[in-house]
Amino acid sequence: MHYLVGTTSVHTTAAVxxxxxxxxxxxxxxxxxxxxxxxxxxxxxxxxxxxxxxPVRLARLGEVRTELRDGDDPVQTLLETATAVDADELLITPHSGLPDESTPVGSVGSTARRLLAAASLPVVVVPVPDV
Structure with missing residues (x-):
């Protein structure tokens, strides 16, 4: 299985x-x-x-690659990367990092919504626990 992870913060990476x-x-x-x-x-x-x-948290896996990509559209970048690496599953969090007071509990951000609508592979939305 090849997992593709989209991340924006230490908290989102840790949750995944x-x-x-x-x-x-x-x-x-x-x-x-x-x-x-x-x-x-x-x-x-x-x-x-x-x-x-x-790489530290997932050291026991077969291979862990990380990529910092330039851009303003994470949806397009993740969809292109999913195709390029032949990912089986895309893992994201419902929002970028920790929610603030204005973020309703259980809400899904715009990037997650766009990925869920556009992806041709399974997308798993992993909750970010309260810190």
Whole structure:
């Protein structure tokens, strides 16, 4: 099985790693992708930190690749990557990192909604636990 993970923060990567702990085996591979604008140093730093979590947390898997991609459209990037790596399943979280006071519990953000509508492969929305 090849899992494709879309991440935006350390919290989202950790949640997906927790999800994979009970499912993935040493025969599986994972590609973790973070998308950040090339001109946003803070977003790129956060994205790189999110990517750094995966190889450590998923070390027991067959292969773990991480990619920091330039761009403003994570949906298009993840869909293109899913095709390129022949992913079997796309793992995302319902929103980017921790919700703020304005985010209703159980809500799904616009990126997750767009991926659910457009993906031709199974999409798993992994909850991010309260920290």
């Amino acid at each position: 790693c927790d999800y994979l702990d009970d499912r993935a085996t040493s025969d599986d591979s994972v590609t973790v992708v973070a998308v950040a604008p090339a001109d946003d140093a803070t977003a790129r730093r956060d994205a790189q930190e999110a990517l750094n979590v995966a």
